[in-house]
Amino acid sequence: MTGTTLDDYTDRYARRVRGMTASEIRALFAVASRPEVVSLAGGAPYIAALPLDAVGEMLGRLGSEDGVTTLQYGIGQGTLELRERICEVMSLSGIDVGSGASPEDVVVTVGGQQALDLVARLFLDPGDVVLAEGPTYVGALGVFQAAQAQVVHVPMDEDGLVPEALELAIAEVSKSGRRAKFLYTIPTFQNPAGVTLTEERRERVLDICERAGLLVIEDDPYGQLGFDGDVPAPLRARRRDGVFYLSTFSKTFAPGLRVGWILAPHAVRDKLVIASEAQILCPSAYAQAAVTTYLSTMPWREQLKTYREVYRERRDALLTALQDLMPPGTTWTRPGGGLFVWASLPDGLDSKAMMPRAIAARVAYVPGTGFYADGNGAGHMRLNFSFPPPDRIREGVRRLAGVMEQEIAM
């Protein structure tokens, strides 16, 4: 049956595979990466902002001078040197020795994505409920779906997750006789919504979860990428019991190295390592050495500032273009950091249906439906500002506004 797209293996798949579909983002990448298309669809950091010559030299030396260890197997938990550096990085946002963070309780992962998968493997049985913001990170939806869990979305507003809505969702899940295992949340510069949970709500959300016996999975890839001053401390800096903290070097250094981590309650740490060893044996020794050397010999704090400056300028370019060009009835979030703006379309417009017309007009975005497990989100879209330069962002919004105006007139 070569040359056909029919899948002969359908009857043989495991149950967890049956609901697997390509993410909307993945399907878009092929068209969105054509040079004539302005892509506001991706989530890629602006790697050209790194000192690539110096990083390249460092990577070369790691092979030629230290290859005996960097090209060898390592231990499942990740190197102690890197775990110590990770604790240093976390202490910048208030997760420190005082809040019980220790290299002993850090597990190095293959990006933030493996961290999510490990947590799902550890805690989710088929049919379990996960509470998550609506909209939420598309890659997390894929992980929960593969675990055959059911995602119940909790709405956000401009101050992040709405605590009353969380309480309501918990009550409804338990009324229906099901069990919610954890709250999955991206409290800071949320992907895709771009909003941040306020200080006051952080405490309330933690209290609600504690009372309901819900674990909290805090996913924080963007917390170091704030543009406008103080960033609220992570949930993990406020509470150590029952809070799992996940992060990654993908947005602060380089996603190509695939290095992330979990800070887990001490009792769970061993289980995470065992699960990770079953999956990958150990994280890449080479990639870990690269991150460790980057953090110990290169000006990484300065680099963070550079990323923030580049993204602030691009965020401003996007917000100004939206203000100047979008048709009436369109609204959007104003992120204080991160990579994304969430736009809500005038009544009746459907971002998914509109996508082929947008591609024809040479602009791409991610339709809001990709960020919900339940098919909602058609009236919204995610716009990325980290990758295209400011003038391309404006041109992309101009094209997008043109497409929307035509849809309204239809």
Ligand code: PMP
């Ligand atoms: N969590 C969130 C909220 C993300 O946005 C991403 C990356 N887009 C990840 C996890 C995965 O990160 P990584 O690339 O390090 O696997």
